[in-house]
Amino acid sequence: xxxxxxxxxxxxxxxxxxxxxxxxxxxxxxxxxxxxxxxxxxxxxxxxxxxxxxxxxxxxxxxxxxxxxxxxxxxxxxxxxxxxxxxxxxxxxxxxxxxxxxxxxxxxxxxxxxxxxxxxxxxxxxxxxxxxxxxxxxxxxxxxxxxxxxxxxxxxxxxxxxxxxxxxxxxxxxxxxxxxxxxxxxxxxxxxxxxxxxxxxxxxxxxxxxxxxxxxxxxxxxxxxxxxxxxxxxxxxxxxxxxxxxxxxxxxxxxxxxxxxxxxxxxxxxxxxxxxxxxxxxxxxxxxxxxxxxxxxxxxxxxxxxxxxxxxxxxxxxxxxxxxxxxxxxxxxxxxxxxxxxxxxxxxxxxxxxxxxxxxxxxxxxxxxxxxxxxxxxxxxxxxxxxxxxxxxxxxxxxxxxxxxxxxxxxxxxxxxxxxxxxxxxxxxxxxxx
Amino acid sequence: xxxxxxxxxxxxxxxxxxxxxxxxxxxxxxxxxxxxxxxxxxxxxxxxxxxxxxxxxxxxxxxxxxxxxxxxxxxxxxxxxxxxxxxxxxxxxxxxxxxxxxxxxxxxxxxxxxxxxxxxxxxxxxxxxxxxxxxxxxxxxxxxxxxxxxxxxxxxxxxxxxxxxxxxxxxxxxxxxxxxxxxxxxxxxxxxxxxxxxxxxxxxxxxxxxxxxxxxxxxxxxxxxxxxxxxxxxxxxxxxxxxxxxxxxxxxxxxxxxxxxxxxxxxxxxxxxxxxxxxxxxxxxxx
Numbered sequence: 001x002x003x004x005x006x007x008x009x010x011x012x013x014x015x016x017x018x019x020x021x022x023x024x025x026x027x028x029x030x031x032x033x034x035x036x037x038x039x040x041x042x043x044x045x046x047x048x049x050x051x052x053x054x055x056x057x058x059x060x061x062x063x064x065x066x067x068x069x070x071x072x073x074x075x076x077x078x079x080x081x082x083x084x085x086x087x088x089x090x091x092x093x094x095x096x097x098x099x100x101x102x103x104x105x106x107x108x109x110x111x112x113x114x115x116x117x118x119x120x121x122x123x124x125x126x127x128x129x130x131x132x133x134x135x136x137x138x139x140x141x142x143x144x145x146x147x148x149x150x151x152x153x154x155x156x157x158x159x160x161x162x163x164x165x166x167x168x169x170x171x172x173x174x175x176x177x178x179x180x181x182x183x184x185x186x187x188x189x190x191x192x193x194x195x196x197x198x199x200x201x202x203x204x205x206x207x208x209x210x211x212x213x214x215x216x217x218x219x220x221x222x223x224x225x226x227x228x229x230x231x232x233x234x235x236x237x238x239x240x241x242x243x244x245x246x247x248x249x250x251x252x253x254x255x256x257x258x259x260x261x262x263x264x265x266x267x268x269x270x271x272x273x274x275x276x277x278x279x280x281x282x283x284x285x286x287x288x289x290x291x292x293x294x295x296x297x298x299x300x301x302x303x304x305x306x307x308x309x310x311x312x313x314x315x316x317x318x319x320x321x322x323x324x325x326x327x328x329x330x331x332x333x334x335x336x337x338x339x340x341x342x343x344x345x346x347x348x349x350x351x352x353x354x355x356x357x358x359x360x361x362x363x364x365x366x367x368x369x370x371x372x373x374x375x376x377x378x379x380x381x382x383x384x385x386x387x388x389x390x391x392x393x394x395x396x397x398x399x400x401x402x403x404x405x406x407x408x409x410x411x412x413x414x415x416x417x418x419x420x421x422x423x424x425x426x427x428x429x430x431x432x433x434x
Numbered sequence: 435x436x437x438x439x440x441x442x443x444x445x446x447x448x449x450x451x452x453x454x455x456x457x458x459x460x461x462x463x464x465x466x467x468x469x470x471x472x473x474x475x476x477x478x479x480x481x482x483x484x485x486x487x488x489x490x491x492x493x494x495x496x497x498x499x500x501x502x503x504x505x506x507x508x509x510x511x512x513x514x515x516x517x518x519x520x521x522x523x524x525x526x527x528x529x530x531x532x533x534x535x536x537x538x539x540x541x542x543x544x545x546x547x548x549x550x551x552x553x554x555x556x557x558x559x560x561x562x563x564x565x566x567x568x569x570x571x572x573x574x575x576x577x578x579x580x581x582x583x584x585x586x587x588x589x590x591x592x593x594x595x596x597x598x599x600x601x602x603x604x605x606x607x608x609x610x611x612x613x614x615x616x617x618x619x620x621x622x623x624x625x626x627x628x629x630x631x632x633x634x635x636x637x638x639x640x641x642x643x644x645x646x647x648x649x650x651x652x653x654x655x656x657x658x659x660x661x662x663x664x665x666x667x668x669x670x671x672x673x674x675x676x677x678x679x680x681x682x683x684x685x686x687x688x689x690x691x692x693x694x695x696x697x698x699x700x701x702x703x704x705x706x707x708x709x710x711x712x713x714x715x716x717x718x719x720x721x
Contacts, residue, residue, distance in 0.1 A: 064549075236685060236686050240693060262645050295557075
């Protein structure tokens with residue numbers, strides 16, 4: 001009995017192995033055909049979208065809503081879409097960058113070569129989006145990324161006016177948008193000096209602020225009190241804090257990595273530096289950070305590029321931002337994050353562009369259509385032809401402040417909409433420390 | 435005045451580094467194990483404390499005590515069940531085992547708790563400080579320094595005054611001879627690991643109170659702890675205390691003049707010690 005079972009096993013194993021070998025052989029034949037024909041890749045009735053995001057590692061907070069978004073999109077697109085005069089189904093292939101740029105490049109190559117996707121989308125800081133965009137640009141693969149300041153995405157990848165990118169595109173904010181978001185809040189504060197304390201470390205993001213936002217601040221009449229180019233991971237901020245205190249700066253801004261902000265903000269409280277208004281970037285994006293900081297989170301202001309309170313609707317099925325956030329909360333038990341709307345929009349962009357082209361398998365046509373796309377959806381209007389460089393759509397953030405919420409321990413209240421007057425306010429601007 | 439403040443902050447920071455490094459130093463001194471999972475074990479302790487605080491009625495201080503005890507037990511088992519087996523295969527094996535342990539711990543934590551930033555909330559204690567003119571001495575900094583001193587003095591007393599402590603030193607010098615005269619090297623080693631884990635648990639929790647933690651943050655503290663051990667002298671606990679303080683002072687004093695070079699100053703001190711006095715400030719006796 002036993003022997004027979006084992007015999008059967010061996011035979012079935014052989015059978016499966018044979019099938020597997022045939023499948024592998026077949027797929028390599030297929031890919032050889034694809035290589036010859038050049039434009040067509042996977043089966044023409046299915047359109048494949050590859051998603052690269054940091055699902056594990058230090059950046060994983062950015063990807064915490066990805067699984068939910070992929071499911072939501074898949075069920076919304078169950079009936080397929082009409083693209084190039086034909087009904088086609090949409091398949092989504094998800095890859096984990098493990099928060100590493102090297103790994104991001106590797107999985108993008110896999111998506112292009114083995115999964116034979118038709119478009120690659122990606123999100124979550126320059127460490128993910130830049131290598132993915134570079135790989136797509138090199139392989140002639142249409143690509144959209146988000147949650148990366150456009151200066152870091154464009155100049156950081158060697159872009160120059162006149163030397164733009166053909167296949168990669170993005171939507172997010174830039175330094176001008178941070179200025180448009182932060183300055184009106186500073187103006188509204190009753191402060192005695194125009195000194196602004198700036199905690200900017202020595203990394204790509206913060207240097208973009210130092211070189212971009214710094215001069216804009218000076219031009220608007222503010223004096224930058226730069227705490228100095230410290231290294232990420234610094235555990236003691238007493239020198240910065242005493243410099244800020246000496247300068248009498250009542251306004252504060254920063255672009256540190258999240259754990260460093262937690263250390264800095266507590267030490268500043270210990271050492272008695274209490275700015276009238278703190279407007280922070282890159283940190284306090286996620287409710288978990290506000291929870292970790294506890295009471296000290298109260299009235300810290302940040303840029304809000306997506307919120308369920310914005311009157312936006314999905315271009316796919318009309319779902320409102322509020323419905324998306326509620327659905328996310330009921331399915332995952334977690335509070336919404338700004339990344340939820342952005343990742344959703346990545347797929348909207350893909351669907352919009354597939355609907356516009358005559359042949360969605362023609363990479364050049366898709367890439368050209370991406371550069372000309374102008375649609376309104378979950379992230380409001382995204383115009384890829386109207387940005388500071390070709391293929392960049394700019395979002396207009398509002399100012400928000402963290403306060404104890406009704407449904408969740410900490411919530412973002414929209415307190416300033418000078419940069420985007422169409423968005424409703426949900427609270428008053430209050431001093432961080434009064 | 436600003437410089438004096440930098441010195442004070444440097445000493446407080448150095449205390450935390452020394453607390454982190456004490457366990458690393460002890461494990462190296464007794465068993466010649468370089469524990470690459472040391473920082474991650476501190477992070478695990480922080481998560482355990484967080485779970486205790488959020489899911490039981492224990493106040494933070496009680497959760498800290500329970501976590502230290504749990505860590506001590508975990509340390510004993512870790513040595514007996516895992517590290518002891520690799521010890522006989524030479525130093526490279528233990529290095530690889532602890533490296534593997536570090537990778538596993540980080541991923542398990544991420545699976546259980548996600549990559550979200552957490553913190554041990556101690557309410558007003560976290561931001562309270564004694565203000566002396568321009569100098570502010572934070573309660574948390576004092577706590578870290580105090581625990582570092584208590585741990586190192588306590589372990590030194592244990593090593594010199596108790597039978598197990600003396601056996602530990604004997605087993606450290608020559609495990610075979612120590613076994614011949616009746617010491618159970620495996621038990622002694624496990625006790626040492628147990629103490630090491632209890633101390634790194636304390637360090638991890640103090641760190642979680644003064645900053646925040648997430649599954650992958652342990653390796654950052656490992657670097658500073660390792661530097662403190664080497665600067666102070668391998669295998670010497672008093673040296674480790676001095677190494678931690680030296681590292682903290684170098685970072686904060688240089689940071690006072692130029693924040694850009696603060697971390698670099700610590701690394702340079704480490705390199706200078708390696709180049710000029712490789713045995714460290716206080717070398718262990720007999721080596």
